[in-house]
Amino acid sequence: MSDHELTHPELAEVAVIDDSEDLSRSEVILKGALATGAIYGTLMVGPYVRKALAMSGGGDIDIVNFALTLEYLESAFYAEAKKRAGAKGELMKLIDLLADDEQQHVEALTATVKQLGGKPVAEPKFEFPYDDTASFLKLAQTFEDTGVSAYNGAAPMIKSKEVLGAAGSIVQVEARHAAAIRLQNSEEPAPAAFDTPLDEKQVLKAVEPFLA
Amino acid sequence: MPESTQAGVSRRKFMAVGGGSVALAAFLAACGDDSGTTTTTSSMPAKSSGQTSETEQFGKGDIGILNYALTLEYLETAFYADVVKSGLFKGKDLAVIKKFGEEEAEHVDALTAAVKQLGGKPAPEPKAEFPLEDAKSVTELAATVENLGAAAYLGQAANIESPEVLASALAIHSVEGRHAAVLNTLLGKSITPDGAFAKPADAKTVLESVEPFIVG
Numbered sequence: 001m002s003d004h005e006l007t008h009p010e011l012a013e014v015a016v017i018d019d020s021e022d023l024s025r026s027e028v029i030l031k032g033a034l035a036t037g038a039i040y041g042t043l044m045v046g047p048y049v050r051k052a053l054a055m056s057g058g059g060d061i062d063i064v065n066f067a068l069t070l071e072y073l074e075s076a077f078y079a080e081a082k083k084r085a086g087a088k089g090e091l092m093k094l095i096d097l098l099a100d101d102e103q104q105h106v107e108a109l110t111a112t113v114k115q116l117g118g119k120p121v122a123e124p125k126f127e128f129p130y131d132d133t134a135s136f137l138k139l140a141q142t143f144e145d146t147g148v149s150a151y152n153g154a155a156p157m158i159k160s161k162e163v164l165g166a167a168g169s170i171v172q173v174e175a176r177h178a179a180a181i182r183l184q185n186s187e188e189p190a191p192a193a194f195d196t197p198l199d200e201k202q203v204l205k206a207v208e209p210f211l212a
Numbered sequence: 213m214p215e216s217t218q219a220g221v222s223r224r225k226f227m228a229v230g231g232g233s234v235a236l237a238a239f240l241a242a243c244g245d246d247s248g249t250t251t252t253t254s255s256m257p258a259k260s261s262g263q264t265s266e267t268e269q270f271g272k273g274d275i276g277i278l279n280y281a282l283t284l285e286y287l288e289t290a291f292y293a294d295v296v297k298s299g300l301f302k303g304k305d306l307a308v309i310k311k312f313g314e315e316e317a318e319h320v321d322a323l324t325a326a327v328k329q330l331g332g333k334p335a336p337e338p339k340a341e342f343p344l345e346d347a348k349s350v351t352e353l354a355a356t357v358e359n360l361g362a363a364a365y366l367g368q369a370a371n372i373e374s375p376e377v378l379a380s381a382l383a384i385h386s387v388e389g390r391h392a393a394v395l396n397t398l399l400g401k402s403i404t405p406d407g408a409f410a411k412p413a414d415a416k417t418v419l420e421s422v423e424p425f426i427v428g
Contacts, residue, residue: 104408172410175389193318
């Protein structure tokens with residue numbers, strides 16, 4: 001497929017690498033989420049994630065481990081961006097804030113998996129395709145929008161009210177990040193009235209190929 | 213491929229929500245005022261007591277939660293409509309306010325449809341008045357309203373029974389969060405005032421905050 005057909009080609013170039021060769025279910029779903037976002041746009045990520053988690057059938061531990069994998073990605077992305085994104089001033093302050101928030105999400109989700117009696121997934125290695133501030137910001141925008149959509153897709157599957165509350169608390173912060181990054185890009189901060197499509201059935205047909 | 217797939221949501225433009233007019237500003241001002249006295253108005257349903265959830269005054273279970281959200285979205289829509297009419301904003305800021313107002317109107321439509329789908333009766337549109345004195349205080353009121361709105365949705369997430377209703381509420385919740393972040397940015401405030409984890413607000417707190425803007 002050529003880049004011209006992709007909605008977000010930058011997402012297609014993100015590498016999720018598992019050195020242990022023990023590719024976790026969470027990593028598989030994350031790769032599918034990135035592919036779905038790359039091809040169909042970030043709004044489609046939510047329905048894809050929900051369906052993929054439903055098919056894996058592992059309950060809250062699996063859902064939180066998927067969220068943890070997503071936060072690993074965001075946390076690594078911003079930690080690296082402090083050195084690599086060529087940011088200064090206000091943008092540097094924003095990156096610091098985002099890096100700190102995502103790291104706190106990683107810690108909270110790790111603790112949540114343990115509380116639920118599960119084993120937190122290991123952090124994969126990531127490779128982020130950007131080479132300047134502009135391409136960093138573009139990728140940051142699609143990551144944040146992907147994160148919002150992924151959480152919104154996954155949350156209705158969560159059984160524990162406490163875990164649902166925590167996921168809601170995190171997704172609102174991701175949405176705030178998304179808006180802030182979009183302002184940096186002079187893009188509409190809240191491009192649609194709904195952060196996941198209301199007609200999921202229609203969407204699922206499109207993303208079916210990514211459902212492992 | 214479009215980013216937004218919103219089949220099922222009426223794209224009908226929101227029609228002058230506030231038969232009234234002044235709704236927006238008062239709304240904002242009241243929200244930010246912790247010390248303000250609250251007045252009882254006829255439009256708000258009587259508060260429930262005891263163990264019943266505050267949203268039950270709007271209906272049982274998910275219908276009550278949706279009607280509670282609908283009431284808040286009516287207020288937000290009226291607020292933005294009044295702000296647009298006030299002439300206090302121009303250019304980019306006006307465009308932001310118009311866009312947010314349109315999105316709140318879409319939330320009104322979606323929530324109205326959701327209540328009907330569940331076999332409930334949509335809550336009536338409250339009449340509201342908002343203080344609209346100058347751009348700064350109005351922006352502050354807008355930020356207060358959006359942060360409160362986001363917290364209100366978060367506060368209900370765990371109370372919602374139907375996964376479909378929860379999905380819809382979450383799809384709106386994060387948009388309110390985006391709005392809040394933009395308004396906070398306009399004011400030079402933190403985009404994440406609660407830190408890495410947003411805090412919820414219960415219905416009682418939220419309803420008490422908006423009550424001063426409801427006039428009948």
